[in-house]
Amino acid sequence: MSTIKFFLFGKFRIGSDGRLIQKIEPRKAEELLVYLLLHRDQPQSREHLADVLWGEVSPEQSKAYLRKSLWQLQALLEPCCGQGFLLVDGEWLQVKPQFDFWLDIEVLEKVFRNTQGIPGKDLDEAQARSLQEGVDTYRGDLLDGWYQDWCLYERERLQYLYLAMLDKLMDHCESHEEYEKGLLFGKRILHYDRARERTHRRLMRLYYMAGDRTAALRQYQKCVTALKEELDVDPAERTRLLFEMLREDTLETPSQPNHMRNNKSSETEEPLNILFSHLSILHKSLSQIQTQIAQDIEIIQKTIKRNQY
Secondary structure (H helix, E strand, O other): OOOEEEEOEOOOEEEEOOEEEOOOOOHHHHHHHHHHHHOOOOOEEHHHHHHHHOOOOOHHHHHHHHHHHHHHHHHHHHHHHOOOOEEEOOOEEEEOOOOOEEEHHHHHHHHHHHHOOOOHHHOOHHHHHHHHHHHHOOOOOEOOOOOOHHHHHHHHHHHHHHHHHHHHHHHHHHHOOOHHHHHHHHHHHHHHOOOOHHHHHHHHHHHHHOOOHHHHHHHHHHHHHHHHHHHOOOOOHHHHHHHHHHHOOOOOOOOOOHHHOOOOOHHHHHHHHHHHHHHHHHHHHHHHHHHHHHHHHHHHHHHHHHHHO
16 A cells, blocks of 8 residues: 655645645545644543634534544544544544654654744755755645634744754755855745845845845845835844945945855854944045035145135
């Protein structure tokens, strides 16, 4: 029997033998299956399942509905999964841990765990490739079109993991000068969170490092608009200072081989780089002011001398 595949990102689907089963009828049997997949690591009590899925009716009715949906689910899954997919007893239900199946959210969660705590710049090529494979399973928010409370919580949790992984990939791309790939990851983040200021800053730097200063400056304007429309706030000081560096064309770009660079991450170095560039801009402005003052003094002195004669 071929491995059965469950797709929970985007529209719920089941794949078996190269064909897709779009959904399971009735809907409550489908909800029961999805809930068990989301909580596959531990048994779920019948009482809890009845309350979560049928909380609007009496306990007696909800347990009866659970028994009916379980029977329907087993009948629907048996042709593609056989009889060993679910562990069932009088009090508990669980997806059988030893059953061979593929689950997209499991891929994402596993990759996140395996790379958790590792800065993007420190990822080796295998880890970076694994991260990209993980985010590629995210074909849309969890169970698109479902609005149950338990689903909304899981949707937000998994979206957080997805965005954190994309952010780590951006860091990896910046430190390895893979600017175009980093830009694509950043745009995927903003698709889900357009007011994520940290991502706007990274995109500004990546555009600049890729040689597109105009796009970097435009990204700042997009950041200003998103923050105003979404949160009614202005950009943070560090974002404005980065914009000034880009406008003055003073942002430093990598010039040494990767192995010779400082081991600190770009986000750790950023405050010092911004401060240094800000002081450079200020020094330049003061020099220009000093020159202008000297010229004005010279003009005034010449005018005074002419008037004396």
